[in-house]
Amino acid sequence: MTRKGRRLVLIASALAVIGVAAGLALFAFRDGVVFFVTPSELAEKTANLSPQARMRIGGLVQPGSVQKADERHVSFAITDNQTDVKVIYTGLLPDLFREGQGVVAEGQLINGVFRADSVLAKHDEKYMPREVADSLKQKGVWNDGSGPKDK
Amino acid sequence: MIVEIGHYALVLALALAIVQALVPLYGAIRGDGPLMAVAQPAAVVQFLLVALSFVALTHAHVVSDFSVVNVFENSHSLKPLIYKFSGVWGNHEGSMLLWVLILALFGATVALFSRGMPDDLRALVLAVQSWVSAAFLLFVLLTSNPFARLDPAPLEGRDLNPLLQDPGLAIHPPLLYIGYVGFSITFSFAAAALISGRIDAAWARYIRPWTLGAWIFLTLGIAMGSYWAYYTLGWGGFWFWDPVENASLMPWLAGTALLHSAAVMEKRDALKIWTIFLAILAFSLSLLGTFLVRSGVLTSVHSFASDPQRGVFILGILVFFIGGSLALFAFRATALKPGGIFAPVSREGALVFNNLLLTTSCATVFIGTLYPLALEAVTGEKISVGAPFFNLTFGPLFIPIILAMPFGQMLAWKRGDLLGAAQRLVLAVAIGVAGMIVLEALRGGPVMPAILAGLALYLMVGSFVEIYGRLRGARTIGNMVSRALGLPRSAWGTALAHAGVGITLFGLAATGWGVERIVTVKPGEPVAVGPYEVVVRELAPRDGSNFKELVAHTEIREGGRVIAEMDPSRRSFTTRTMVRTEAGIVTLGAGGQIYMNIADVRVDGAIDLRLYWKPYVALIWLGCLIMSLGGLLSLSDRRLRIGVAQRASVRPQAAPAE
Numbered sequence: 001m002t003r004k005g006r007r008l009v010l011i012a013s014a015l016a017v018i019g020v021a022a023g024l025a026l027f028a029f030r031d032g033v034v035f036f037v038t039p040s041e042l043a044e045k046t047a048n049l050s051p052q053a054r055m056r057i058g059g060l061v062q063p064g065s066v067q068k069a070d071e072r073h074v075s076f077a078i079t080d081n082q083t084d085v086k087v088i089y090t091g092l093l094p095d096l097f098r099e100g101q102g103v104v105a106e107g108q109l110i111n112g113v114f115r116a117d118s119v120l121a122k123h124d125e126k127y128m129p130r131e132v133a134d135s136l137k138q139k140g141v142w143n144d145g146s147g148p149k150d151k
Numbered sequence: 152m153i154v155e156i157g158h159y160a161l162v163l164a165l166a167l168a169i170v171q172a173l174v175p176l177y178g179a180i181r182g183d184g185p186l187m188a189v190a191q192p193a194a195v196v197q198f199l200l201v202a203l204s205f206v207a208l209t210h211a212h213v214v215s216d217f218s219v220v221n222v223f224e225n226s227h228s229l230k231p232l233i234y235k236f237s238g239v240w241g242n243h244e245g246s247m248l249l250w251v252l253i254l255a256l257f258g259a260t261v262a263l264f265s266r267g268m269p270d271d272l273r274a275l276v277l278a279v280q281s282w283v284s285a286a287f288l289l290f291v292l293l294t295s296n297p298f299a300r301l302d303p304a305p306l307e308g309r310d311l312n313p314l315l316q317d318p319g320l321a322i323h324p325p326l327l328y329i330g331y332v333g334f335s336i337t338f339s340f341a342a343a344a345l346i347s348g349r350i351d352a353a354w355a356r357y358i359r360p361w362t363l364g365a366w367i368f369l370t371l372g373i374a375m376g377s378y379w380a381y382y383t384l385g386w387g388g389f390w391f392w393d394p395v396e397n398a399s400l401m402p403w404l405a406g407t408a409l410l411h412s413a414a415v416m417e418k419r420d421a422l423k424i425w426t427i428f429l430a431i432l433a434f435s436l437s438l439l440g441t442f443l444v445r446s447g448v449l450t451s452v453h454s455f456a457s458d459p460q461r462g463v464f465i466l467g468i469l470v471f472f473i474g475g476s477l478a479l480f481a482f483r484a485t486a487l488k489p490g491g492i493f494a495p496v497s498r499e500g501a502l503v504f505n506n507l508l509l510t511t512s513c514a515t516v517f518i519g520t521l522y523p524l525a526l527e528a529v530t531g532e533k534i535s536v537g538a539p540f541f542n543l544t545f546g547p548l549f550i551p552i553i554l555a556m557p558f559g560q561m562l563a564w565k566r567g568d569l570l571g572a573a574q575r576l577v578l579a580v581a582i583g584v585a586g587m588i589v590l591e592a593l594r595g596g597p598v599m600p601a602i603l604a605g606l607a608l609y610l611m612v613g614s615f616v617e618i619y620g621r622l623r624g625a626r627t628i629g630n631m632v633s634r635a636l637g638l639p640r641s642a643w644g645t646a647l648a649h650a651g652v653g654i655t656l657f658g659l660a661a662t663g664w665g666v667e668r669i670v671t672v673k674p675g676e677p678v679a680v681g682p683y684e685v686v687v688r689e690l691a692p693r694d695g696s697n698f699k700e701l702v703a704h705t706e707i708r709e710g711g712r713v714i715a716e717m718d719p720s721r722r723s724f725t726t727r728t729m730v731r732t733e734a735g736i737v738t739l740g741a742g743g744q745i746y747m748n749i750a751d752v753r754v755d756g757a758i759d760l761r762l763y764w765k766p767y768v769a770l771i772w773l774g775c776l777i778m779s780l781g782g783l784l785s786l787s788d789r790r791l792r793i794g795v796a797q798r799a800s801v802r803p804q805a806a807p808a809e
Contacts, residue, residue, distance in 0.1 A: 006493065006494060010503065013507065020548075021511045021515055021548060025515055025518055025544050028539065028541075028543035028544050029522075029536075029540065033536055034535045034536075034537060035532070035533065036535060037533075072669055072671075091669060092759055
């Protein structure tokens with residue numbers, strides 16, 4: 001093979017691999033990406049959501065909203081102190097799940113109820129999912145010193 | 152007093168680092184021997200100063216000196232001693248000090264073990280290395296001083312985050328940092344080559360041990376982090392495609408590519424510019440990882456506290472080094488004599504294929520990790536890119552790598568025989584396919600785990616075919632053993648490392664056969680999970696030094712017979728009023744594990760359990776250990792030993808000029 005030919009093989013295979021990777025990435029972005037919303041944003045958007053859309057909602061666990069139907073079927077409400085969304089979840093809640101604390105649920109909105117297939121809670125008393133902290137700040141329910149304001 | 156000495160030593164180290172960054176550089180450009188000679192003692196003393204500072208901080212932690220803010224915020228007088236030691240780097244300030252310590256350690260190692268190297272190259276390498284350490288020393292002193300005092304001193308500390316009170320903290324960060332920071336040396340070598348405009352096969356030989364060393368530690372660090380997450384997070388996950396994990400995976404991928412391209416450069420004097428680029432890339436990705444984890448742009452257990460000032464500072468360092476080195480690369484790379492171009496079917500062709508796929512898969516991880524951050528910065532929209540994205544992009548790119556790995560070992564340099572290699576791999580292919588069919592027949596269910604497991608078997612067998620070929624001619628067993636011992640250790644290293652990838656892949660494939668049960672039981676009530684039965688015997692309280700726990704003494708039975716016991720528990724940490732569960736894990740035949748976690752204990756004594764049977768799961772980490780062992784064997788190969796490099800550098804240059 002000539003020098004030119006070898007170089008051509010190299011360049012062509014590089015382009016092929018990169019092309020395939022780009023294709024895969026674009027394809028995966030269609031399905032693999034999950035949007036994060038607050039309960040208020042969810043309420044605004046409900047109308048134009050496709051029913052299959054997966055998303056994450058973050059906020060605080062509404063105090064007094066946690067109900068356990070039996071050991072593994074739980075329902076609770078996530079709130080940003082303006083709007084709240086009812087969430088139902090099948091499975092065990094994380095160790096750090098507590099009323100009034102930050103939480104992120106991932107799943108789908110079906111008939112106005114959010115069916116979560118995973119629930120993440122904060123790691124320690126300082127930590128709160130950043131999205132939650134940001135949205136709480138936006139809504140003015142955040143004290144810089146102490147985290148969420150008590151209401 | 153000791154604390155002030157530590158602080159002062161750190162300031163001195165910074166001053167010395169600035170000297171070391173400038174004087175040898177000037178000396179090397181002017182060809183001035185005495186000025187270049189400043190580099191070595193400076194590097195050693197710089198390390199000693201940072202080490203002194205680190206010892207001072209460790210001392211403050213061990214004696215619980217709560218007048219130091221860092222100790223007050225992260226320690227407690229009742230904390231077990233091991234966590235007083237490892238707690239030194241279980242916080243932002245201390246972990247940055249560890250970072251700088253390892254950076255200085257690598258500088259000192261180059262200074263001490265580089266007798267065969269040309270003086271100007273050594274001086275340039277140490278100067279560039281010192282630019283990096285000066286930047287990070289400045290960062291530590293200005294934004295993250297671990298020696299800040301508190302007056303009046305509190306009586307008791309706030310204790311370490313309970314999630315970090317684990318032996319994993321003693322091992323995971325140092326391993327990972329040695330890996331991350333190890334790439335600083337290859338970076339310094341790359342920058343030195345660009346500054347001096349000289350680069351040859353000997354250069355590739357110098358960087359190989361450093362690349363290998365960094366790669367070994369990074370492999371171990373990632374594996375350790377993954378195992379730690381597995382046993383501590385309580386639901387048996389071990390890799391989450393979390394940005395922090397991706398931050399360590401990206402330098403690993405770039406480093407693996409570098410390892411292979413440096414081999415081409417060393418043997419064939421080709422791919423020079425590409426190798427330099429990879430050396431820059433590997434360290435840039437390490438810096439990016441440090442930025443992502445330390446700046447507070449991400450929240451995770453890894454980011455201890457966020458402070459925007461720090462983020463901006465690290466971003467500045469990042470821009471300076473990545474931008475500076477890429478600018479240097481752009482200006483100087485053309486001055487380097489390019490190497491030859493070679494046949495597509497050859498060892499070097501296979502290594503280029505490997506590089507292409509590794510860097511592309513690294514790029515997809517990069518996109519998946521940074522796209523959400525970029526999108527949020529630009530549009531304010533928040534998205535998360537999770538496992539589905541990475542499985543879809545990273546997976547398909549990695550499968551051809553695995554298929555090609557045994558071929559790469561089999562092809563000769565310059566001109567390989569693809570058909571011949573394929574014929575010799577027939578056995579490996581046959582075992583892979585047979586394994587696939589048998590496993591699918593035995594396990595049933597979706598075919599993907601069986602396909603991946605078959606691929607893993609093919610790789611495990613295929614990795615040794617090349618060595619088998621070299622031993623086949625032996626007549627007696629003794630002859631065979633002596634031949635095996637006579638093979639270059641790097642050949643064994645390659646085979647082991649590749650087989651390690653196969654073992655890890657088998658463990659990953661087997662996750663598809665796992666069994667998960669979420670149940671509520673009373674003590675004495677048996678639960679079937681996989682082929683076993685698990686019974687909680689009793690629930691008993693127990694006191695630890697800084698926590699109280701509820702222990703579930705549990706038996707595992709097979710066919711009515713007790714084969715193992717475990718004690719998972721729920722710990723309540725008093726100071727931080729936080730609960731952490733300790734999973735019970737028992738390894739049974741072939742690396743399968745029973746994993747049990749107490750999710751909740753009810754008032755009536757019933758226990759909510761998460762129970763898993765994970766067949767072959769331990770192979771995931773065992774494979775990583777074997778990969779590192781392969782790296783270690785390669786590192787001990789004769790041709791990498793110190794002192795040999797000089798003789799090798801007079802080897803005639805093979806590359807024709809373009």
